[in-house]
Amino acid sequence: MPQQGQPQDVLAPPATAAIFLVVTVRPGGEDTVRGLLPDIAGLTRAVGFRSPEDGLSCVTGIGAHLWDRLYGPPRPAGLHPFRTLAGAVHTAVSTPGDLLFHLRARRPDLCFELARQLMTRLAGHADVADEVHGFRYFDERDLLGFVDGTESPSGPDGVVAVTIGDDDPAFAGGSYVVVQKYLHDMRGWNALPVEAQELAMGRRKLSDIELPDAAKPPNSHVALNTIVDPDGTQHQIVRDNMPFGSIGADEFGTYFIGYVGRVDVIERMLENMFIGDPPGNHDRILDFSTAVTGGLFFVPTADFLDDPSPRLALASATAAAEPDPQPPPGGGPAADGSLGIGSLRRNGTP
Structure with missing residues (x-):
């Protein structure tokens, strides 16, 4: 049985620059992708060698x-197309994406050069569906003015949060990643008093201290993104969000990226935000932030990118040994063909 293997740089330290590149692969481009995946680590080393102290890294998702x-x-087990979530007021959209490249460094030119090299290898076989250049904004704040990613776990807790376990042995050690591009209504947001912004976020703006439970509205961002099981177990994800913007285009936003070992944790967060908990109690932040993309990707271990055959063989053997899955109550597979992970009340599927 393959060991968990070396993970990709999912837990790289916060960077000052990032490029989020979502790519669609044209029919017939599969062999080109297969040829690129084992070379990504080498391309990253080659570009990063020019300035090793600036920590260039690349995480690839499929x-x-x-x-x-x-x-x-x-x-x-957790890989399926991103699920559209249509709430009464706001919708988490699902948009095309075959590959995700998450590039990070202390210098934007390193990210840019690596992105250029990757797309040169894919030229004629793939297209950029979405490209976002993120930057660090003061003390890790988003453009809404709040510190972002405060509750992301680190160290051993971070490893646990992002790592697929032995319940899916062929892919143990990998991760899942969800990305969404949010555009902010800055005029509307800035028209709110700071106190109202803090109630929407669930934190103090200046100090970044979470509001007491008694003062935290149930539709605040923090309240709806806290996932706790009935037994009191709290589940976490690792965020590495980045602000982005264009002054001339009057476009200001946050690129959400969340790594996790169990997809249903992020799906529950998104359900709480867009559908509401209870339904109708949607995240107040969504009244000022619109999700314009949505994608879900599997982040394999580095050994899979080098040679996927041992893990694919194990996956096939494991699947052959398992009993046929039972249909959900009412008969028939799930409408989206997925494994039904999470407790989503879906108004639509991709």
């Missing part, structure tokens, strides 16, 4: 549709 084209079934 979407569900491309996985099927590259490797066929079975997929990693």
Whole structure:
């Protein structure tokens, strides 16, 4: 059985620059992708060698549709197309994406050069569906003025939060990643008094201290993103969000990126935000931030990128040994063909 292997740089330290590159692969481009994946680590080293102290890293994620084209079934247990969540007021959209490249460094030119090299290798076989250049904004704040990522775990807790466990042995040691591009209504947000902004966020703006439970509204961002099981177990994700913007285009936003070992944790957060907990109690932040993209990707271990065959063989053997899955109550597979992870009340599926 393959060991967990060396993870990609999911837990790299916060960077001052990032590029988020979501790519779609054209029909017939599968062999080009297969040829690129083992070379990404080498490309990253080659570009980063020019300034090793600036910590260039690249995390590569693979979407569900491309996985099927590259490797066929079975997929990693939590990998499925990002699920559209249509609430009464706001919608988490699902948008195309076969590959995700998350590039980070202390200098933007390193990220830019690596992105250029990656797309040169994919030229004629893939297209950029979304490209966002993120930057550090003062003391890790977003453009809404609040510190972002305060509750992201680090150290051993971070490893636990982002790592797929032995319940999916062929893909143990990997992660899942969800990305969403949010555009902010800065005029509307800035028209709110600071006290109202703090109630929407669930934190003090200056000090970054979480509001007491008695003062924290149930539709605040912090309240709805706290996932606790009935037994009191709290589940966490690792965020590495970045602000981005264009003055001339009057576009200001936050690129959300969340790494996790269990997809249902992020799905529960998004359900709380967009559907509401209870339904109708949506995240107040969404009245000022609109999600314009949404994608879910599997982040394999480095050894998988080098040679996927041992893990694919184990996955096939494990799937062959398992009993046929039972249909959900009422008969038939889930409408989106997924494993039904999470407790989503969906108004639509991708």
